[in-house]
Amino acid sequence: MVELKSPAEVAAMGVTGAFIADLLDDVAARADVGVNLLDLEERARELITERGAQSCYWDYSPSFGRGPFRNVICLSVNDAVLHGLPHDYVLADSDLLSMDIAVAIDGWVADSARSVIVGTPRAEDQRLVAATEEALSAAIDAACPGGRIGDISSAIGAVAAAHGYRVNTEFGGHGLGRTMHEDPHVANVGRAGRGMTLRPGLTLALEPWFTLGSERIKFDADGWTIRSFDGSRGAHSEHTIAVTEGDALILTTNGRG
Structure with a gap:
């Protein structure tokens, strides 16, 4: 079921989104050579607790995974592309780290992801991260009233093709609002031109x-961490947006990024 949100509800999701943007700024600034992933997880927990927010990941039990998720942020390194389970790993020079988090504040959810390079960047990783950001921007531009979901998917796929990247179809974007996945x-x-009307x-x-x-x-043995099949590195960019009468509104921003 698709639930359209009122302007007041969209604004409430924007409050959550701004907090997530601040949290990702904080965690990204701490992601450095010699830092343990568990320290980043702990920092995310501290910020969520201080804000009085609720993690959407804690106790999350989807059809995949092994038991409930008992962390508040996904931290995926190098060939770990999604749902990376924070564990005892010390970040090394040139690691590619993707951070993904969803929380609720006052019952309204927002979800965002960001990829950063630790220490010395590899050129191919910089291009990869930039491509995901370009695709995200194209997807947001395509989220126009009267358009179709397929317009968004097509925009993302076109950027991937232009850069020579293949696209996995098992995991993608989703609706959200009162819950993390709608x-x-x-x-x-x-x-383009296919799917539900925006x-x-x-x-x-x-x-x-x-x-x-x-x-x-x-999948790793932990049942959560998803890796590329061939060991190649991955990058991930995500925003929560709202379709409006005009341009789409980015909700997971604090105006500084």
């Missing part, structure tokens, strides 16, 4: 993620 699903590749009040998490190699994936 209808509709938003694939990262598709045909209407003001529709709130979506758009999240292009690409790898340097195969679009196939595999």
